[in-house]
Amino acid sequence: MNRLLVASLLAILAAGPALAADRLPVIASFSILGDMVARVGGDRIAVTTLVGPDGDAHVYEPTPDDVKAVAGAKLLVVNGLGFEGWMDRLAEASGYKGPVTVASNGVAPREMAEEEDGHDHAEADGDHDHHxxxxxxxxxxxxxxxxxxxxxxxxxxxxxxxxxxxDANASAYVAELEALDAEARTAMAALPADRRKIITSHDAFGYFGAAYGLELLAPEGVSTESEASAADVARIIRQIREDAIPAIFVENIKDRRLIDQIAAETDAVVGGELYTDALSAKNGPAPTYVDMIRHNIGTLTEALAPKP
Incomplete structure (x- = not known):
């Protein structure tokens, strides 16, 4: 190996840690945001995601490592809309005074209505207040x-x-997302109108349903901390029978026993696993946001398409 090559390799090895140290330290509150931030930031940033794959941000409890990570960040990216009720407490504990990007700013919020049985899906228990x-x-x-x-x-x-x-990364990503949006609309539009009602574990698919023409029901509210009451479950079972709802779905962040109970008492089938509040691990079916949406589209259409 000649001296020039050796010198080049040594220079690369020496520059590696320095380049990593120069990356902007960014905190993303949960895995879906972490993927989006990584796509936009590219090699210029180092992203730390607080609530990782298959994690439930509704009930997350920050750790001492989280406090340390937030304290050293230069940017904090959160969902907003009351999703991370624990974030203010974490930021205060870390002493973080830097900028905060609320990713949902500019979104038209979907308001939650009270259910017929009086169960209010708006959580108001301190750390998990969705207002x-x-x-x-x-x-x-x-x-x-x-x-x-x-x-x-x-x-x-x-x-x-x-x-x-x-800006260049974001522009390329937006083009990919716009194509994905069209893909979702086409796939859902192909389903017969009488097969567009589904049951999920908690009420996480309202925006998806409104955008792509599905009617969704859930025995639990918008937060996974909300426990389904007997009246909730009875109402869901009654509606499955009355409306001949074809499929119910489990979520990657939820215990599936409640969905299995409902399936056992009705003719609905468990249509598969949907990804709602978190991505899968890298070797799973939904390691990125784009993969997650495509996985959910495929799972829904396979379960809801008319059977021969």
Whole structure:
């Protein structure tokens, strides 16, 4: 090996840690945002995701490592809409005073209505107060475009030297998301009108249903901390029977026993697993936001398409 090659390799090895150290430290509150932030930020940032794959941000309890990570961040990216009720407490504990990008800014919030049995899906128990608003706005891919533009603006402000990179990455990502949105609309429109009603574990698909023409029911509210009452379950079972709802679905962040109980008492089949509030692990079917939406589209259409 000649001296020039050796010198080049040593220079690369020496530069590696320095380049990593120069990356903008960014915190994303949960895995879906973490993927979006990584796509926009590229190699200029180092993303730490607090609630990881298959994690439930509704009931998350921050750790000492989270406090340390937030304290060292230069940008904090959150969903907003009351999703991360624990975030204010975490930011205070860490002493974080830096910029915060609320990814959902500009989204038209979906308000939660009270159910017929009087069960209010608006959580108001301190750390998990949604103020009657559904926080799962990312389930409409058009809203994900808003998220990406907000993330790019946050990164531009935190690292002006990287603006050209962030804006170019965001532009490419938005084009991909717009194509994905059209893909979802086409797939759902192909389903017969009488097969567009589904049951999920908790009320996380409202934006998806409104955008793509599905009617969704859930025995639990918008937060997974909300426990389904006997009246909730009875109402769901009654509606499955009355409306001949073809399929019910489990979620990757939820215990499936309640859904299995409902399936056992009706003729509905368990149509598969949907990803709602978290991505899968890297070796799973939904390691990125785009993969998650495609997986959910495929699972829904396979279960709801008319059977020969």
């Amino acid at each position: 009657g608003v559904d926080p799962h706005a990312w389930q409409d891919v058009a809203n994900a475009v808003i998220y990406v533009k907000n993330i790019a603006a946050g990164l531009d402000a935190a690292d002006p030297e990287g603006k050209a990179t962030y």
